[in-house]
Amino acid sequence: MTSAVELDHVTVRFGAFTAVQDATLSIEAGEFFSFLGPSGCGKTTLLRTISGFIEPSEGQVRIGGTDMRGLGPNRRPTALIFQNLALFPMMSVAENIAYGLRVRGVSRSARREVAERLLDLIALPGHADKRVDELSGGQKQRVAIARALAVEPKVLLLDEPLSALDLKLRQHMRNELRAIQRRVGITFIYITHDQGEALAMSDRIAVMNRGVIEQVADGRTLYEAPRTAFVASFVGENNAFVGTVAEADRDRALVTTAAGPLSGRNLRNLMRTSEAVLFVRPEAVVLGEGPLTGRATEVAYEGILTHATFELDGGGRMTATIPRGAPVPKPGAAVRLGYDPADALVLPREGFAHA
Amino acid sequence: MHSSVGHWLILALPVAVVLFYAAMALLDRRRAPGARPVSFVQRNGIAVSTYLVVAVGVWTVLLIVLPQLYMIDLSFRPRLPPTQMGGPNDVYTLENYRFFLYGSTRSTAAWNTIHLKAFALTILASVAITFLNLLLCYPIAFYMAKAASTTRMRLLMLMLIAPYWVNEILRAFAIRVLLASSGVVNQALMGLGLVSEPVDFLGLDLGLYAGLSYAYLLMMVFPLYNAIESLDRNQIEAARDLGGPWWHIHLFVVVPHAKPGIASGCTLVFMLTAGALAAPQILGGPRTLWFTPIVYDRFYQAFNWPQGAAYAFLLLVACIVFVLATMRVCRLSLGEITR
Known part of the structure; x- marks a missing residue:
């Protein structure tokens, strides 16, 4: 099966600045694929490279097996949904949706038919003749999707389209987007800095940092078995302990940290004396026993969970999530803290920003 | 007599229009009892509002409206030596417009x-x-x-x-x-x-x-x-x-x-x-x-x-x-x- 989109050693430079460095991956046809990373990590540049607004400085973009070099955005089988949607305000909803067809010389009646069909698909029947500014945020969102789908692209590219919506609507639109993608069955490539969005919708996610793709995997793998310190700290909450590997074998590594010697799984086969970061998820922290001691500084009740932050005696901080029903420490109280080493990960320090 | 009527009209017309609009605005405000918008003077202070009204008023009325109205008035009058202006011959006439169309102040025989x-x-x-x-x-x-x-x-x-x-x-x-x-x-x-x-x-x-x-x-x-x-x-x-x-x-x-x-x-x-x-x-x-x-x-x-x-x-x-x-x-x- 040919991949819908293949990136082959794609590098994008703006002058001396490298926005995307040597990106190689293939996205399957029909996949919901996300690029996740902080702002400025190069994900939007990569999206614009796929859509044809930017030519890669090196490497190749292939869509459906065809090299896209030299093809402008108007000649690629992609459609881009902009962050601000960029609907045409002087056109009606139906005219917006059918713009791509009008360009292709489709007759007025056929255009109307497609617009009506797509309005049904996005659950907005009867809105064809409204003006764009009469629609709500979520409705505009769906019209933008319909406008992109009207040209029957092989790949739909979405540049953080949900970021302008409020939280409730955003969560609703996540499900909506996923449902639309299943219905039309084409490849969606989604850009976001919101890990919740990426985890909830995507089949697979590429995590990007400073122009480099750090890891490509499904959401569960990213959360449970991150390959790099950046992924471990960016996807989900994590407690990080920076140190040096003191002992290592194939499964375990012991890291000397400011808070004392800590051990965890050695997924990346680190050698003795390498610089490392040990990660423990807040939900893996056990209260009342273990090698660490600290003082609770903040206890925040959030209903199903309680978030507690501890100042550790050796320096540094640790957060723990305590499930409902379990005993909650009082602020200021001294507590022993620990974890099952099988729940902790030792990863190379390389690329880890905050020490 | 005619001429003084024209001149009075030129002076009175802008004033009448301004008064008409002011009255309309007042009436409008009376009709909407709930909404009491902050008045122009309250918002800008007396000094600034006086300046704005006087400056804009002088500019539009004195420099734009009055000269234009005077010119329109003039265009409907015959050409007279200064001594006869305002005299009995100074009557309203279409002869200047007639001249544009026919090339003569009286005859309408040929087009201009x-x-x-x-x-x-x-x-x-x-x-x-x-x-x-x-x-x-x-x-x-x-x-x-x-x-x-x-x-x-x-x-x-x-x-x-x-x-x-x-x-x-x-x-x-x-x-x-x-x-x-x-x-x-x-x-x-x-x-x-x-x-x-x-x-x-x-x-x-x-x-x-x-x-x-x-x-x-x-x-x-x-x-x-x-x-x-x-x-x-x-x-x-x-x-x-x-x-x-x-x-x-x-x-x-x-x-x-x-x-x-x-x-x-x-x-x-x-x-x-x-x-x-x-x-x-x-x-x-x-x-x-x-x-x-x-x-x-x-x-x-x-x-x-x-x-x-x-x-x-x-x-x-x-x-x-x-x-x-x-x-x-x-x-x-x-x-x-x-x-």
Whole structure:
């Protein structure tokens, strides 16, 4: 099966600045694929490279097996949904949706038919003749999707389209987007800095940092078995302990940290004396026993969970999530803290920003 | 007696209109009891509001409305020696307008073809020049607003503005020198062997049209630039991404957005071109009769101020009617133009 989109050693430079460095991956046809990373990590540049607004400085973009070099955005089988949607305000909803067809010389009646069909698909029947500014945020969102789908692209590219919506609507639109993608069955490539969005919708996610793709995997793998310190700290909450590997074998590594010697799984086969970061998820922290001691500084009740932050005696901080029903420490109280080493990960320090 | 009625009317009319609007505003406020908007004076303070009212009032009434009303009044009066003004012969008459149509203050036997032709030519040529100006300026404005880097945009802006530091008459004469029979253009054409004898650019009115197009270029570029600049670049990219060829994007995305700017640019250029005096006088060929020099001649050659006033008023009305009609056709309101 040919991949819908293949990136082959794609590098994008703006002058001396490298926005995307040597990106190689293939996205399957029909996949919901996300690029996740902080702002400025190069994900939007990569999206614009796929859509044809930017030519890669090196490497190749292939869509459906065809090299896209030299093809402008108007000649690629992609459609881009902009962050601000960029609907045409002087056109009606139906005219917006059918713009791509009008360009292709489709007759007025056929255009109307497609617009009506797509309005049904996005659950907005009867809105064809409204003006764009009469629609709500979520409705505009769906019209933008319909406008992109009207040209029957092989790949739909979405540049953080949900970021302008409020939280409730955003969560609703996540499900909506996923449902639309299943219905039309084409490849969606989604850009976001919101890990919740990426985890909830995507089949697979590429995590990007400073122009480099750090890891490509499904959401569960990213959360449970991150390959790099950046992924471990960016996807989900994590407690990080920076140190040096003191002992290592194939499964375990012991890291000397400011808070004392800590051990965890050695997924990346680190050698003795390498610089490392040990990660423990807040939900893996056990209260009342273990090698660490600290003082609770903040206890925040959030209903199903309680978030507690501890100042550790050796320096540094640790957060723990305590499930409902379990005993909650009082602020200021001294507590022993620990974890099952099988729940902790030792990863190379390389690329880890905050020490 | 007649004359004093006219003068009273000129003074009273603006006052009456202002009072009428003030009364309407008061009535409006009474009718909406719930909403008590902060009054103009409360919002700005006494000193500032007095200044604003007096300054705007003096400017509009004293410098714009009164002289224009006086001119309209004058245009309906006969030409009289100063001693008879306000006398029994100073009556309202249509003779100045009759002269424009028939070339005589009394007879209606023959049409005043010279003046009527000049009038039509002025309107038609102004339309053509406005259109040409739009075609010339749209790419420049689009480039400045969307394509150019900041430094290049500033440079271009400077290059557009700098020629306008030279005064209008000098610019017109420069074009005349350029296009004259022994001018640079003709010499270049002959040197290249393209023509065997000089082309009479000025006689063909090419000089006039070139000069008029050039004279008000900025009046077109800036409104266009403003309008296009406010267009979200993503809209252009979205259209391109959906497969739009460049001309389609301009026609259906950029131009509809820039319509108010296009309208205000066209209005400015059309009004200024139709009312231009220097360029037609300096660049007009021997056969051309632009309407404004005719108006000028009524005042200063024929010493017939009432007739001059009538001619100027006719030009003004024709231009306003033309502009309003065009806006109606393009479904634009006055409010949009001033945006």
